[in-house]
Amino acid sequence: MTVPAPLLVVGDALLDRDVCGRVERLAPDAPVPVVSGPRRATRPGGAALAACLAAADGRPVTLVTALGDDPDSATLRELLADRLELVELPLTGALSSKTRVLADGRPLLRLDDGEGRAREGTREAARAIAEAGAVLVADYGRGTADVLREALAGAAARVPVVWDPHPRGRPPVPGVRLATPCAAEAHAFAGPADDTEEAGHGSELHTAAQDAGRLVRAWRAASVAVTLGGRGALLSHGATPLLVPSPVTADGDACGAGDRFAATAAGLLADGELVETAVRGAVHAATRYVAEGGVRTLATDPAPTEPAGPPSEGEPTDDALRTAARVRAAGGTVVAAGGCFDLLHAGHVALLQAARRTGDCLVVCVNSDASVRRRKGDGRPLVPEADRIRVLRALECVDAVAVFDEDTPERLLAELRPHIWAKGGDYAMASLPEAPLVESWGGQVVLFPYLDGRSTTGIAERAALAPRTRTPGTRPAAGSGRRSR
Incomplete structure (x- = not known):
């Protein structure tokens, strides 16, 4: 270091x-x-x-x-x-x-x-x-x-x-x-x-x-x-x-x-x-x-081992842990959200914006490339890990990004210890394996409304279709497209 x-x-x-x-x-x-x-x-x-x-x-x-x-x-x-x-x-x-x-x-x-x-x-x-x-x-x-x-x-x-x-x-x-x-x-x-400058x-x-x-x-x-x-x-x-x-x-x-x-x-x-x-x-x-x-x-923050400048592209998780520690030491609320965030879309952004409004900082936990491949298949991720991190950091509502290699983020959450773990409303009927862990330190899992019809898979499938002819405002017929070269 x-x-x-x-x-x-x-x-x-x-x-x-x-x-x-x-x-x-x-x-x-x-x-x-x-x-x-x-x-x-x-x-x-x-x-x-x-x-x-x-x-x-x-x-x-x-x-x-x-x-x-x-x-x-x-x-x-x-x-x-x-x-x-x-x-x-x-x-x-x-x-x-x-x-x-x-x-x-x-x-x-x-x-x-x-x-x-x-x-x-x-x-x-x-x-x-x-x-x-x-x-x-x-x-x-x-x-x-x-x-x-x-x-x-x-x-x-x-x-x-x-x-x-x-x-x-x-x-x-x-x-x-x-x-x-x-x-x-x-x-x-x-x-x-x-006299040479505008004085209005x-x-x-x-x-x-x-x-x-x-x-x-x-x-x-x-x-x-x-x-x-x-x-x-x-x-x-x-x-x-x-x-x-x-x-x-x-x-x-x-x-x-x-x-x-x-x-x-x-x-x-x-x-x-x-x-x-x-x-x-x-x-x-x-x-x-x-x-x-x-x-x-000033008197309560743990002294970080690196300068408080722009987050290191190579070690995003360290910056996320320091951010969570500073907010917690100041009595603030740490919010975390997780996912692959492959082809960031409006549904992702809506979730992250809503999550950030519930606390004093938002840490986004991102699946590594290896984790995404295990979950989604060999064709994923479409966007590599470093680029996904950079895009997420560019969002005004995101304070820090952390990366995890496992299929689910329990190990990372145990280090971050967020007060709120934010998930999209599409998980409402699902059992979240990380929920008992978050609740063990008094944290709360919170679901947020999901924007229907937005998904990375759907965007990728539409982008892969290259119709030969198409009238503006019409949808291509089934089977009429072909893979783009």
Whole structure:
């Protein structure tokens, strides 16, 4: 198994706190909500969050950041101790911290404390940058990137540098491989359109495309990816942009999604991937991050042994197991569905879409080529395993794909342990051998309506007929067709 490449993260660490509770009434002395039963959590924030997310991918991570002698700096050191290597810069003032108050998972307000800034660079930090094979700059406008700017400019000239900018920070150094502003940041950085560009009220995509192209030129960056929240990201090298859409619509706490995007993109570039591949992996990782609970999963997720980039074409089952584990750890519902999915048709898609709506992720269990041949005969599958996996992964409703070699998927289900096992309504009168297994851990087999008249066999038989003559709108007479050459 390939070991992920090391990553150096340079930026401003924060300390984040959440106070989570429920709201059932307003206060009697003012029209403000009363948050009852508050639960408090403390976690790394800012560049420290980005570094921890990269480390959670199984990647060796070094964080260069400014810390001081204040209590919040001491708390953050403890939180980072077992996750990564720390290179400290001196901090002037107290470490910045953010406290969010949430009701039923939705933020009500945020309190910001501490205005500490990095005082100066150090030889140790400059040496870490000079020796790095890839760098992520997580700029939160508190001076770390500023005091190390010369060293970062040197790094951008020789290794992949991803720069996640901040409105209060300076622009990226020239030559970065990828800059990752959100749409609002990109528009603020780009400034008003000049006379040669359309300055009307264009769509969000049109505006993002213009902003990204202008920032590529202004920043002298190789590429800019403007993140668009739930819509994905728009990647520009300065000309026609590439839209990388989110695989699914994820509802959840988006706090830290930008850090997840930047950390994944930087990690994949460190591994030698192309920018386009890195952005695609980053969009998928950020979508999963939000869907699976966002920052709540940071302390509870098992650390995967591979980066959280695009699923490996050779090892889809490993990705499926990690996806199921993350969703389960975050308290979500894991849904699984299975089949050959040979010649994917409308009936398959309807089943998978319905199954995905019942939970927080959908894992599709696919018969291997050998399994399909045993079940369907030597002429099957019509579509090989690798292509069937790729087509299924392209569906918006599918989060991961797993492959099994047996005739039925009991062994794979025992590893996935889904809460729901989805089957088509055509199984309503059949005995499902996997049903007792799913029920043994409290899971539930659920049948979904079946679209009548759709089947791979029927499609294959119709495709095999090549009628000599046929009037549009008529059906060929029995026996009038012949096998196509």
